[in-house]
Structure formats: C-alpha cells, structure tokens
C-alpha cells in the first residue's frame with residue numbers, strides 16, 4: 062500500500078495557504094503551524110484596513126484553502142518558541158515549507174535612536190498593526206499617539222500608507238476637537254478634501270502641519286511603479302512619470318509632502334521624546350548619488366521608519382546578512398537543511414500579494430510533484446526556463462523528495478497526537494468554529 066505523505070507548513074497566510082493548497086490538491090496531507098490565532102498575516106496586519114474589499118477577498122481564499130479536510134491547522138504555535146525546527150524534522154515530515162513572511166522592520170541607522178524611550182519613534186509594522194486593530198473592543202496592544210508634522214523615513218508604497226495614516230489620524234483628531242467623530246475609512250476612500258466638505262470644512266482651516274516622507278533618492282526613483290530591468294530610456298521616463306503622478310494624486314487627496322535626497326543622520330530628543338531629526342542632503346549628479354556635508358534640521362515630535370521589512374530571525378534557520386540563507390530565490394531552499402523550503406515574502410524580497418502567491422504556487426506545486434514523483438518529463442518543464450544552477454537545484458530537490466518513501470503509520474500517528482495536543486492547548490476544534498470564536502471576542 063502507498064505510504065502517506067505529510068508536509069509541515071509554517072505560516073498560514075497567502076503563501077502558506079497557497080502552498081498547502083498545491084500539496085493537498087495532489088493528495089498530500091498538510092499541517093499548518095501558525096503563530097497567531099488567525100492565519101491572515103500581512104493581509105490583516107500589514108495592509109491598512111481601508112483595503113477592506115481586498116482583505117475580505119484574500120481572507121476568503123485563505124479560509125477556503127485551510128479548511129480542507131486534509132489540512133490540520135495549528136494556531137498560536139510559533140516556530141522557534143512553541144515548537145522547534147528540529148522537533149518538526151524529527152517527525153520525518155516529507156518536507157517543511159517556511160511561509161513565515163517578513164515581519165522584522167529593517168533597522169534604521171541614525172544617531173540618537175537608542176535614547177528614545179517611547180513610541181515618539183516607531184517602525185512601520187507595529188504602527189500599522191495598531192492602526193488596524195485599535196478600534197477593536199478588546200485591543201490591549203501598544204498605542205501610537207500620532208502627532209502632526211510626522212516625519213516618515215522611507216520611499217516605497219508602504220511609506221505612502223504610513224504617511225496617509227498620519228494625515229488621516231491628524232484630521233480625525235482635529236475633527237474630534239470640533240465634536241465630530243470621523244469615519245477614517247470613508248475619509249480614505251473619498252480623500253480628505255471631499256470628506257471634509259461633508260462638514261463644510263476646508264483642510265486649510267484645520268491648520269495642520271503635514272506629515273512628510275523623507276527619501277534618500279529623487280522622487281522619480283521612488284519604487285511606486287516597477288522599473289523593468291534593462292528598459293529603454295523612453296520606457297524609463299514613462300515609469301518615472303507614473304511615479305510622479307502617483308505622488309501628485311496622493312498629495313491632492315491626503316496632503317502629505319515628500320522631501321527627496323534626504324538621508325537620516327541623527328534623531329534628537331528631550332527627556333526621551335523625539336523633538337527633531339537631522340538629515341544629510343544627498344546630491345545626484347546625473348549618474349550617481351552622493352552624501353553631501355550639508356545638514357538639514359527638521360522639528361518634529363513623531364518619526365516613523367518605513368524602510369522595508371525583512372524576515373524575522375528564527376532559531377535554527379540560518380541567516381545570511383538580513384535574510385534567510387537560501388540557495389536561490391526560486392526554490393527558496395534553506396541551506397544547511399535538505400527538505401526545508403521558503404516561500405512567499407519570507408524569501409522573495411517583494412512585499413506583494415501576487416508575487417507571494419505565485420511563488421508559493423510554483424514551489425508548492427513543484428514540491429508536491431517531486432514528492433509524488435510525477436513524470437520527470439512533465440516536471441522538467443518547471444526547470445527548463447531557469448538558469449543552470451537553479452535547474453540543477455530543482456533536479457536535486459526532485460531526487461531528494463522522491464527518495465523519501467513517505468511516512469510510516471507509526472510516524473503518522475505520532476504527528477497526529479502531537480498536532481492534536483497542540484490544538485487542544487488552544488481549545489481548537491475545527492477551522493470554521495475556531496475562526497468564529499476568535500472573531501466573536503474582538
């Protein structure tokens with residue numbers, strides 16, 4: 062009789078659920094270990110909550126994939142804390158898929174940072190988490206009292222979201238002083254001027270010092286629209302114009318500003334509270350970017366660093382600089398371990414739902430085909446288009462996963478008991494009941 066195959070997936074969001082779906086649709090059982098109660102990752106806690114429709118759509122997809130009968134979902138189970146990689150490996154899973162995303166804010170390098178004692182300086186990830194959850198009746202997490210004139214250090218799409226949060230929250234505070242309770246989602250959808258016209262108020266009357274994004278390159282270099290590799294000068298100019306347009310439109314609706322060619326030097330404080338920040342001016346000479354000795358001081362009481370997210374280090378997972386040590390970004394093979402593969406935001410380096418999904422679909426599908434030893438001819442199509450190194454790696458994976466003959470009944474029973482014990486700890490019964498019970502408490 063054919064032995065059972067079972068794969069461990071760490072992280073149940075876009076990438077993890079898609080990898081699980083690829084595996085289960087090929088008859089392979091899956092256990093999903095998720096650190097949080099619910100498995101929505103950056104969909105719920107990264108995208109600001111005004112993306113409600115997109116969030117609902119993605120959550121529905123994740124729910125569908127994780128509520129299949131051959132998926133065992135284990136909530137509140139963090140790899141590196143509640144379970145170790147070695148524990149998972151000792152259970153002889155056919156493979157381990159690491160879909161843990163990128164949850165660590167890239168550390169900002171600026172003098173004086175260690176002297177800030179409170180959330181007058183913060184990073185993007187906890188700020189957006191707060192913004193998405195603070196209105197819930199049982200919210201007990203960190204709070205961020207947003208101040209006007211916020212300085213946002215960054216330049217990507219996420220930094221625009223951060224600047225918008227600062228502007229929307231400041232307008233909300235001003236309206237509250239006038240006895241008006243603002244609907245922040247409606248304000249985002251309509252844009253600030255149109256929203257304020259509901260109350261016959263002009264933005265200028267609110268006398269707000271705007272939030273400002275400080276970016277180290279030129280505004281046309283902001284990665285707001287993808288610049289294809291090796292594109293023609295005409296195409297380059299087109300993309301740069303799109304970037305300008307995105308910024309101009311955002312300014313019209315939310316009034317935040319952008320200050321290009323600014324590199325953080327020092328954050329200043331008064332009794333541990335941010336009171337200002339000094340930037341070095343950068344110079345662009347038509348070819349390369351240079352730091353000048355010119356300094357600019359900006360008075361502010363609130364600084365947010367939004368310079369990118371990197372994978373959170375996990376005990377036993379080797380790191381290379383600020384990412385997991387992987388052989389390449391296609392297979393996401395974690396060096397040091399055979400049979401452990403990263404998918405999605407954990408290895409792609411791109412904060413994008415589609416990119417995460419596609420990577421998990423390709424790699425999850427490839428792992429499933431390798432485990433099942435689908436015809437080599439058929440599967441070879443997936444490495445034909447890759448470089449020689451990656452094609453070799455894929456063949457190596459195909460052979461390695463094929464050499465594992467499945468899991469013994471004894472090991473399968475051990476996994477079932479282990480998973481059951483972990484689920485019992487959270488009083489988890491079924492995916493749907495669990496989800497409903499968590500949402501009810503919010």
Ligand SMILES: Cc1cc2nc3c(=O)[nH]c(=O)nc-3n(C[C@H](O)[C@H](O)[C@H](O)COP(=O)(O)OP(=O)(O)OC[C@H]3O[C@@H](n4cnc5c(N)ncnc54)[C@H](O)[C@@H]3O)c2cc1C
Nearest residue numbers: 072074075076096102103107140161162405406412413414
């Ligand atoms: C401010 C902001 C705005 C964005 N806007 C957009 C947008 O408009 N469009 C777009 O396409 N993309 C956007 N993105 C990016 C997008 O949300 C992510 O790229 C995508 O959701 C990542 O999916 P993922 O499954 O790879 O990772 P994640 O969503 O990060 O999922 C990782 C999962 O693993 C779990 N996990 C992590 N560590 C462990 C562990 N040790 N043990 C167990 N479980 C673990 C996490 O809890 C999580 O559920 C935005 C991101 C941000 C921050």
